[in-house]
Amino acid sequence: MIAMGRCLLILCLPMLVLLSGLPAVLHGGQVDAMRWAWPAMLILTSAGWIMGRARLKLTLWISTVAAGSVLLLCVVAAGRAPPPWPMLLLLVIACAAGAGGAVWRSRWPLAFGLLAVAGLAWFVGRASPVRQVADRPALAVITALPLFWREGELGLTARTDALIVALLRRRFDVQPLDSALSPDLRRMGLLMLAQPRGMEAGELVAIDQWVREGGRVLILADPLLLWPSTLPLGDRRRAPPASLLGPLLDHWGVRLAPAETMGEGRHFLPDGSLLTSMAASRFEVREEHCRPEASGLIVLCRIGRGTAIMVADADMIDDRLWLADPGRPLLPQQWSADTPALVMHWLGQSLSGERRWVRSEDDLVRAVRWAALAGILWAGLGWMWFGRVKRPIASGQMAAVEREIGSK
Structure with a gap:
């Protein structure tokens, strides 16, 4: 009965490890091997302690199977292999934790050292927040979205950065502008136009000239903005429900089509990045200097000596669409889409790490x-190979054997 119980425990261990990391995957959608690190450490340490030192080889086999099951998942x-470094760290954590639990009763100093190795591997592989760099280029932002203030409030207390802006400040010197005619724009090389209010002809001309002279602009143009707002319809403080940049886009040979859907969309770009949108549209391109991507959701244009990147959605920077944990926006492991990293990339900056x-x-x-299924099968093979442990013959039994041999 005890042997059957141990066999059942061994067969279930890989599945227990798999299920322990699923809540984090379901929460944000990321497939990160290190999400299983802490649960695997606790489960395999306990399993090793139950099986004991006599089944150390079996414990190491099961630990390897658990890590391999996570790799297969x-x-x-994700449709592609994860980076090798996190998987190697998870394997080290699993084996060290299982072996540490197995030898704890007989050699606790060695067990303590093995568990320390598992903890060190977790520390090395843990996710680190986005850090602020020293050399940050100036980024001008013109928008009607509440990115620098709280809607419906007046005075200095209304000033606050949206979470996407807080991240952008880690790579850029973000400076909001009220008008494209501001002299500050001439001293900057980067501009983000995120669903701005209606502009005069002179402002559109200024932006066109600024780009042709070598500027880089990211345009978020939404034909159907669904950004949540507490302000009533028609309030001048609300962002325009549809993009008003049509004349500028038409001058560059691009047309923003009406929204094709009202719901949320997940778009995988050619490099594997994920962009989440809401009621997104697409661009219709008429000029050769513009290249569409993601079925027209994104367009890259070469305008004179400058560059214009356009996205047919402005809701995408709303933190509800890219952040799983609003309390930790600086930790990429808590994102539900690559939106911040993509915005930084489009503006010429990179963010380390791949999700x-x-x-x-x-x-x-x-x-x-x-x-x-694979974990259960391989765990069963391990039980067949390493599960049976030869017990030493007791001294009384040895004496009886010797007397029997002597009588013969």
Whole structure:
């Protein structure tokens, strides 16, 4: 009965490890092997302690199987292999934790050292927040969205940065502007136009000239803005419900089409990045100097000596669409889309680290099914190979054997 109980425990261990990391995956959609680090450490340490030192080889086998099951889940769910470094760290954590639990009763100093190795591996592989760099280029922002203030409030207390702006300040010297005719724009090389209010012809001409002289502009133009607002319809403080940059885009040979859907959309770019939109549209390109991407959701144009990147959605920078935990916006592990990293990339700055995402619900279900099945099968093989431990013969039994041999 005890042997059957241990066998059942061993067969279930890979599935227990798999299920322990699923809540974090479901919360944000990221497939990160280090999400399983702490749960795997606790589960495998306990399992090693239960099986004991006599089954150390079996414990190491099960720890390797658990890490391999996580790898299989990550590959199937994301449609591509995860980076090797996190998987190697997870393997070290699993084996060190399992072995540490197995030898704890007989050699606790060694067990303590193994658990310390597992903790150190977790510390090395943990996610680090986006840090502020010393050399930050100036970025001008013209927008009607509440990115620098709280809607419906007046005075200095209304000044506050949206979470996307807080992240951009880590890479840029962000400076909001009221008008494209501001002399400050002439001293900057970067501009973000995020659903601005209606501009005069002189402002549109100034932006066109600024780009042709070498400026780089990111335009978020939304034909159907669904940004939540507490202000009543018609209030002048609200952002325009549709983009008013049509004349400028038409001058560059681009037309913003009407919104094709009212719901949320997930768009995987060619490099694997994920962009989440709300009631997004697409651009119709008429000039060769513009190149569409993601079925026209994004357009890259070469205007004179400058560059214009356009996205047919402004809701995308709303933190509700890219952030899983509003309390930790600086931690990429808590994002639900690559939006901040993409905005920085379009503006000429990079963000270290690569995130992998669940492609669809069906892919996640398939990944869990195959990873659990593979883990159970390989755990069963380990039980067959290493599960039976030869028990030493007691002294009384040895004496009886010797007397029996002597009588013969």
